[in-house]
Amino acid sequence: xxxxxxxxxxxxxxxxxxxxxxxxxxxxxxxxxxxxxxxxxxxxxxxxxxxxxxxxxxxxxxxxxxxxxxxxxxxxxxxxxxxxxxxxxxxxxxxxxxxxxxxxxxxxxxxxxxxxxxxxxxxxxxxxxxxxxxxxxxxxxxxxxxxxxxxxxxxxxxxxxxxxxxxxxxxxxxxxxxxxxxxxxxxxxxxxxxxxxxxxxxxxxxxxxxxxxxxxxxxxxxxxxxxxxxxxxxxxxxxxxxxxxxxxxxxxxxxxxxxxxxxxxxxxxxxxxxxxxxxxxxxxxxxxxxxxxxxxxxxxxxxxxxxxxxxxxxxxxxxxxxxxxxxxxxxxxxxxxxxxxxxxxxxxxxxxxxxxxxxxxxxxxxxxxxxxxxxxxxxxxxxxxx
Ligand code: SF4
Numbered sequence: 001x002x003x004x005x006x007x008x009x010x011x012x013x014x015x016x017x018x019x020x021x022x023x024x025x026x027x028x029x030x031x032x033x034x035x036x037x038x039x040x041x042x043x044x045x046x047x048x049x050x051x052x053x054x055x056x057x058x059x060x061x062x063x064x065x066x067x068x069x070x071x072x073x074x075x076x077x078x079x080x081x082x083x084x085x086x087x088x089x090x091x092x093x094x095x096x097x098x099x100x101x102x103x104x105x106x107x108x109x110x111x112x113x114x115x116x117x118x119x120x121x122x123x124x125x126x127x128x129x130x131x132x133x134x135x136x137x138x139x140x141x142x143x144x145x146x147x148x149x150x151x152x153x154x155x156x157x158x159x160x161x162x163x164x165x166x167x168x169x170x171x172x173x174x175x176x177x178x179x180x181x182x183x184x185x186x187x188x189x190x191x192x193x194x195x196x197x198x199x200x201x202x203x204x205x206x207x208x209x210x211x212x213x214x215x216x217x218x219x220x221x222x223x224x225x226x227x228x229x230x231x232x233x234x235x236x237x238x239x240x241x242x243x244x245x246x247x248x249x250x251x252x253x254x255x256x257x258x259x260x261x262x263x264x265x266x267x268x269x270x271x272x273x274x275x276x277x278x279x280x281x282x283x284x285x286x287x288x289x290x291x292x293x294x295x296x297x298x299x300x301x302x303x304x305x306x307x308x309x310x311x312x313x314x315x316x317x318x319x320x321x322x323x324x325x326x327x328x329x330x331x332x333x334x335x336x337x338x339x340x341x342x343x344x345x346x347x348x349x350x351x352x353x354x355x356x357x358x359x360x361x362x363x364x365x366x367x368x369x370x371x372x373x374x375x376x377x378x379x380x381x382x383x384x385x386x
Contacts, residue, residue, distance in 0.1 A: 003196070003222050006215060010199035013206055014248070015062060017086060021206045022094050025052050032155050034122070035092060036099040037083070037107055038243040039300050040272040041126060042287050044167040045148050047209060050157035054095060055205030055269065058082040061247040061361040071113065077329045078359040079244040080110045087117060097122030097154060099147075103243060103300040104334050122154050128291070130302045137292050144288040164283035170209045172276040177216040178204075179271070182263065184220055186319045189235070189260035190228040195252045201267040202245075233260040234376040237321045239312060240339065242268040242298055244329035246358050253365040254325070257373035258380075262319040265298060272296055299338035308338060309345025316351050323379050325372060326355035352379055 001009070013021055022033050033052040036043075043053040059065075059082030068085030086092060098121065100111035111125040127143060129136030148159045157163075181200065185192035200219055204212040238254065242265045255261060275294045277286050297303050297311035316324060324346055328335035339355065346353045354375040356368055 001218060003219060003226075006219050006222075007196050007199055010196075010203040010215075011248075014060075014199055014202045016206075017059060017062060017091055019054065019091060019094050019206070022052065022054055025208070026094065032096040033094060034097045034099060034151065034154075035095040037079075037101060037103075037110070038267075038269055039101060039103055039298065040269040040291075040295075041099050041101050042144060042147070042291070043209070044164060044171050044277070044287055045144065045159055045284070046151060047167040047170065048159035048163040049148065049151035050155045050163075051096070051151065052206075052208065055267075056083060056092070056098070057202070057205065057245050057267075058360050059086055060245065061249070061363065065361075075331055076106055077244050077331045078361060079329070080106050082360065083110065084113070084117075087114070095121070097124070097151075099124050099126055101126045102128050104332075106333075122150060124150055128301075132292055132302075137289065140291060141285055141288040144284055148284060159284070161281065161283050164287070165279045167209075168277045168279055168283055168287065170213070174204070174209050174213045174216075175271060175273060176276075177213045177220075181216055181220055182271075184223065186262040188224075188230075189233070189262055190230045191223045191226050194255045194261040194264070195248060196223075198248070198251050198266060201270060204267070204270050231260075232380070233258050234323060234379045235260050235262045235319065235321045236323050236325050236372075236376070237262065237312070237315055237319060238264040238266075238325045238327055239315075239342065240299070240326050240328035240332070240335040241266045242300060242335070244332065244360050246327065247360060247362055247365070250358055250362055250365045250368055253369035254327075254372045257369045258376035259325075259372055262321050263315055265296075268296065268298060299334035308341035309343075312342045313345050313349045313351065316346070316349075321351075322383075323352040323354070323375060325375065326353060328355075328357050330357045330359050332357075352383070 031050055033054050034046050035054045035056045037056055046053040058079035065081050065085050067088050068081035071084050072081055098114055100107050115123045129140045152158050185197055200216055236259045238261050272295050273290050277290045326339050356371055
């Protein structure tokens, strides 16, 4: 497959709100499928219990919200509305369960609503520790053991240490491939357009992990050989998009505004763990412990002390970025509450930044393109945002 065919396949998967690929997978394997909301869930455990993890990221700009709006007040983000809309339309009937990781009140409430709306399905709210000490570790190990039990009961397949270790190895490999892809883009942003990288990431929401890893590697192999001119664009980090995703048109608009995006936090769950989970005699505990120590810093994860924003400065320096774009979903509490701390850290480090909000069905991307373009121009002209 050449790059065009790979990206075409990814875009078809991205636009497939009927989850036809999941239907096909179930027919082919006889297995069950488990949906999960952003940001992070331990997909290794779902895989080890013989099921397909399916990342659910709302409806993007491809559906009209009619019933979903009736369930929510106006001043919250968009992703729960489109998720409910899709659920009520039967698009998620193919899923045998849904996991709701604790990231904010919206997802917590959605998990309760899901239990009432789909009483026959497995619905699990995954609580995550807020203290990263031995108490938090014991709590998280317990949560992971409970999750494994619920999944095994549903699938009838035991997540044995052998199966868990195999799943760990597969997901470690997937994270390594994605890290390589991000490094390649940061090194040669003209070779890896961000819209392509984004579609590759989104494909990982539905493809089996080994197939996704192979697809990412096939893409990189060809992207390295591409002959594309390097433009005089400004290198930026984009942050705040870890849950509700921007429409693809917005990703393209940012990229076409004179910016090279050299790091970002969309589809963050796939890259949440920074190091390999060790394979060994107690794999379930290893999965739980990896969350305690080896994850990215993000707004939905408690960070101790006053160092909120410090990771952003590190990220900018590591990627040799010249500025930061804060792009949060409208009314996204975690992103918007973290933003001032990030801005403060950047201001102290003399790093230019700009900010805007979006929703997954934002239609007016021209305004965003102009803002990103003005930001890029101001950096080129004066080395700082206007
Ligand atoms: S976009 Fe923000 S507020 Fe909305 S569900 Fe996601 S994390 Fe919560």
